[in-house]
């Protein structure tokens with residue numbers, strides 16, 4: 001790898017300088033220092049500000065060159081007019097990576113300044129931004145953002161072109177218990193772009209999946225080539241905004257992106273093996289299923305439910321998405337028939353009836369998960385007055401722990417307060433659980449799509 005291609009200093013720096021660090025709470029340069037301190041980063045932290053002695057009890061330096069220790073990452077939060085000079089200081093100091101938080105560049109038509117900054121940095125300093133809220137990287141305990149101080153750690157690297165949406169999602173992921181391995185606010189992509197990050201995260205051991213919020217691409221070819229390589233290692237899910245003509249115009253005025261013709265993007269995503277989600281809900285549903293489950297080894301899906309209606313809805317959704325409901329062999333049917341009420345159904349969907357308690361769920365899940373002719377299971381539960389959803393949730397969690405053949409399971413809990421509690425407990429235990437049957441099926445669809453993709457690679461095939 002060419003030295004200038006290496007972007008690891010953004011994620012695992014030895015020392016970080018915050019240029020524009022401020023003593024005033026609420027100012028961006030203050031909040032970044034606070035987040036870096038609070039996140040427990042173990043490398044050196046060096047505030048830089050000629051007008052301050054110290055910031056948050058850390059010694060403050062007048063200029064980068066005053067710092068004796070090694071600094072490989074600089075976070076720049078000074079007004080736009082000062083950025084050029086700071087970038088020159090970075091190069092002089094031997095800094096390898098700079099996150100330019102500052103706005104006021106190409107996004108407001110100031111292309112010239114942006115190009116000048118990039119050309120000064122060329123081949124010596126890599127840049128994320130300008131116009132970014134920063135970078136979070138869990139494995140280094142580095143929160144170099146002015147977003148929330150607390151972020152739930154997980155397995156997904158999230159790359160976002162929208163700053164405000166990314167900041168909101170930082171909070172939301174923690175609230176909803178979706179952890180992230182990294183969050184990168186990519187800003188104006190003057191230097192480091194989606195392709196560089198996809199390449200990096202495809203090799204990053206702390207990342208299992210990559211999620212991108214994208215409005216447009218500067219270099220489509222580079223991105224799709226990097227993605228084709230990366231999907232061999234990890235799934236990539238993209239939310240591409242600007243599907244409609246009006247949406248595309250909005251994207252253009254938001255980040256200056258050329259949203260392009262949407263059908264072309266759809267085809268290119270498909271060819272590169274990128275999964276395109278409709279929006280945030282679907283993207284996070286898919287990511288959750290992909291992160292928390294093994295990939296199915298085959299196509300046979302079994303639905304287990306206590307509600308006939310829920311089973312029918314799930315069946316319709318499976319059909320619509322091209323998921324194959326397994327024909328259950330007679331010996332399997334007999335085994336289930338022996339323990340279910342006579343008014344239940346042992347066809348697929350397996351309807352355990354409203355009498356189904358945690359014990360029955362546990363037994364039936366064990367039976368189907370043990371079978372080599374079943375590849376994945378969708379477990380559905382409708383709240384009834386006689387059964388405690390929390391016990392059923394525990395039965396599903398226990399069944400997953402006994403799932404020695406490593407089959408993927410998605411679940412849905414539909415109902416009131418107790419179902420919500422059950423759902424939250426399962427989420428906490430990293431079970432791919434959803435509040436509707438349709439979403440549990442859609443999440444299984446993501447796993448099946450990944451299975452089909454890996455099968456193509458195994459056969460030595462390229463994606464279409």
Ligand code: ACO
Nearest residue numbers: 020022028048049077078079101102103131132133163164
């Ligand atoms: N080196 C280091 N520090 C310096 C220098 C220098 N050469 N010159 C001045 N400073 C200090 C200042 O003294 C000040 O510190 P102080 O509070 O102790 O006085 C600090 O640097 C910051 O300078 P200010 O002039 O106070 O600038 P301010 O903090 O108001 O704004 C900022 C700087 C935040 C970078 C602003 O220009 C900006 O771009 N804001 C928008 C950022 C943004 O939204 N980015 C996109 C995020 S994504 C999204 O959409 C949410």
